[in-house]
Amino acid sequence: MAVIGIEFTSAIAQVIFTLLLLAVVAAAVWLVRRLRRSEANLETIRRENAKLRNEVGNITGWTANGRLPEDWQEKLRTDKAVSAGSAPAVSAEAARQPVLMAAHHALVSVEPPHFASSDSADEISRAHKRIVDLVEGLAAERIDPVPALANGDMDKLFCLWRRLEGYFPDRAETDAYGLAAYAVLELLKRRQVQVKAPRPLSVESVRNCVFTTDDSEKLRDISRIRTAAFAASSRLANPQGGEELVIDCERPGWEGPNGRKNPRILILDRSW
Structure with a gap:
């Protein structure tokens, strides 16, 4: 009886081991296939970006x-x-339209810019889509740029542009957001509106900006931003009264025929 019990237990163990082995093999095959699909998609995006670069470069x-x-x-x-x-x-506006359309295509061709694993994918995707729709509407002249700026519809575009440019210049999204921001800046300039979006790691005065320490997006938890911020802060040996290091441009400022508004920027505090 004891021998039969041992053989039965051994058979069960072999079955379990075989099932686990099959599961591991199946998971490995699935991961390999998914990796190959991701690589193929990435290569397609790179080819499209290269093509777009050539088209924009011609302009x-x-x-x-x-x-x-x-x-x-x-x-x-x-x-x-x-x-x-x-x-x-052709009209002057139509002559400039290709740049805004190129910016729209550039934004469509890149993924929404994630900065940390804790970022909400849905929220970032929605913000990216709103920016894509905004640029498309500006290119088609369905959206008036001045009210859009005053209402805060452009805040995220300029914020993400400066953040990518300041901390992540090596990412594909940086060029797309940069092209979109420059095209919109030029559009607003033609409407006699000057936009001020301070660069991260630059120094600004309280006379020209609204300072905040409310790090609602938890940028201090992103190692690249935190490291760069402390390095720049250590080099700021003798700041003048009322001057602070820019960590992030949360809202651009502007000045035009209908008034002006100071930019709001995130600065360091003890929570960092």
């Missing part, structure tokens, strides 16, 4: 390191002025 010109040049708006105007002599007359 604005990229610098050697893949960034928009400081004088890209002037290059665009010059290019349009040269082509105007050999092309049918």
Whole structure:
């Protein structure tokens, strides 16, 4: 009886081991297939981004390191002025529309910008979609840029642009958000509205900004931002009275015919 019991227990153990082994193999196959699909999707996105870069580069010109040049708006105007002599007359707004449309395509081609594992995927996706829709509406002239700025509809665009530019210059989203922000800035400039969105790790005065220490997005928990903030803070040896290090631009400021508004920026406090 004892021998039969031992053999029965051994058989059960072998069955369990076999099932576990099959489960591990199945999981490995699934992971490999998913990885291959992800790699294929990533390669497709890279090809689309490369194609978009070439198209935008023909309009604005990229610098050697893949960034928009400081004088890209002037290059665009010059290019349009040269082509105007050999092309049918078009309105000034229509001539500039390709840049906003290129910005829209660039935003569509990248993933929503996540910064930490604790970020809400749904919330970030919704914010990214609102920005995509905003740029598309501006390009199609369905949205008036000045009220959109005053109502805060552009806050997230400028905030994410500055954050990506300041802390994550190596990410694919940085170029897309940069192109969108520059295109919108140029659009607002033509409406006599100047936008001020302070760069992270720059120094600003309380006379020109609204300071806050309410780190609602928990940026202090993101290692790259935290490290860069402390490094920049240590170099700020003798700040003048009322000056603070910019950690994040939460809301852009603006000045135009209908008034002005100071930007709101996040600064360091003891919670960091």
